[in-house]
Amino acid sequence: MILYVLLLAAALAGVIKSASWFLKAVEIVGHRFNLPAFILGVVLVGFGTSLPELATSIGSVAGGTHNVTIANVIGSNMANVLLVVGVSTFFLGTIKFRKNLIDLDLPHLFCVSVLFAILIADGNLSLADGIVLLIGFLLYLLYSLTHASPGLGGGLFKIVKGLFDRPKNRSKKRAGSEHNLVLVFLGMAASVVVLALSSRLVVVGLLEIADRIDLAVDVVTFVTIAIGTSLPELLVTFKALKKGQGDLVLGNIIGSSVFNILLVGGLVSVIHTQFIDASILLWSIVGLLTAAFVAILNGITKEIHIWEGAVFIMIYIAIISKIVA
Numbered sequence: 001m002i003l004y005v006l007l008l009a010a011a012l013a014g015v016i017k018s019a020s021w022f023l024k025a026v027e028i029v030g031h032r033f034n035l036p037a038f039i040l041g042v043v044l045v046g047f048g049t050s051l052p053e054l055a056t057s058i059g060s061v062a063g064g065t066h067n068v069t070i071a072n073v074i075g076s077n078m079a080n081v082l083l084v085v086g087v088s089t090f091f092l093g094t095i096k097f098r099k100n101l102i103d104l105d106l107p108h109l110f111c112v113s114v115l116f117a118i119l120i121a122d123g124n125l126s127l128a129d130g131i132v133l134l135i136g137f138l139l140y141l142l143y144s145l146t147h148a149s150p151g152l153g154g155g156l157f158k159i160v161k162g163l164f165d166r167p168k169n170r171s172k173k174r175a176g177s178e179h180n181l182v183l184v185f186l187g188m189a190a191s192v193v194v195l196a197l198s199s200r201l202v203v204v205g206l207l208e209i210a211d212r213i214d215l216a217v218d219v220v221t222f223v224t225i226a227i228g229t230s231l232p233e234l235l236v237t238f239k240a241l242k243k244g245q246g247d248l249v250l251g252n253i254i255g256s257s258v259f260n261i262l263l264v265g266g267l268v269s270v271i272h273t274q275f276i277d278a279s280i281l282l283w284s285i286v287g288l289l290t291a292a293f294v295a296i297l298n299g300i301t302k303e304i305h306i307w308e309g310a311v312f313i314m315i316y317i318a319i320i321s322k323i324v325a
Helices: 002-032 037-062 069-092 105-119 127-146 154-164 172-176 178-213 217-223 231-242 246-271 278-301 306-324
Strands: none
Touching: 002 037, 002 178, 037 069, 037 178, 037 246, 069 105, 069 217, 069 231, 069 246, 069 278, 069 306, 105 127, 105 246, 105 278, 127 246, 178 217, 217 278, 217 306, 231 246, 246 278, 278 306
């Protein structure tokens, strides 16, 4: 038992670290091709912090396990809002926001959470459900890109321009940097290999632990993989709060949660239908919608006090205890 717990912990660490390597390589390539800062932000913060959830979910499907993804998505979103924000606020102090997120960003999160709840109400995510989620993801991404900046077609135009325009008057040093891209791409490929192997080991450890403690795999996912794959969000949150960047905290949480539902849930269910145990379905939906509702309240008040952080943690523990029970 202890051996498999250590295996799961080591595999989760491998997933997080290899995802970090991959994103660093993406950042280098993005700067090399002059991608706009906003686009890099969407990829590195939004997609990047959802990469561990995506990798572990695909790893579970590759291993023939189809009751991990739904629990992983819901558990991660609960951990993002209730645990990550709660712990960060409780230990680092009140979070304050300047940006008005209630007009668009938070309704996006709540709407996709309700959509996901409706789709899993029958206990599964089918191919058709996955297509709906992926269409939603593409629309969400397209909107984000085209509204990155005003004029000239917005952010999508800037992506194309950044990819195909050659920098003018490049220095020899700049031109010579192309050779370094070979190493960057090799590092990116290596990180993908490590990510895939680590994700597979996560599933192996998860299955063994679930078998030995006689709990359903999706229940164990809530308290292991979901929390473990939320560590990138926790790290980003801690760093942002130390710099007084409260807007980045909630923006990171919103982006990651939306990506989890639309991209992770959509892509994996298109590969194979995903299931969740009927005995935990109700409390899973309650947890998902509670997290989204709490995020909206945070956006309205534009600040989260320490006592609220403590309440978030207690709500998270209460819902998880119901799921485990």
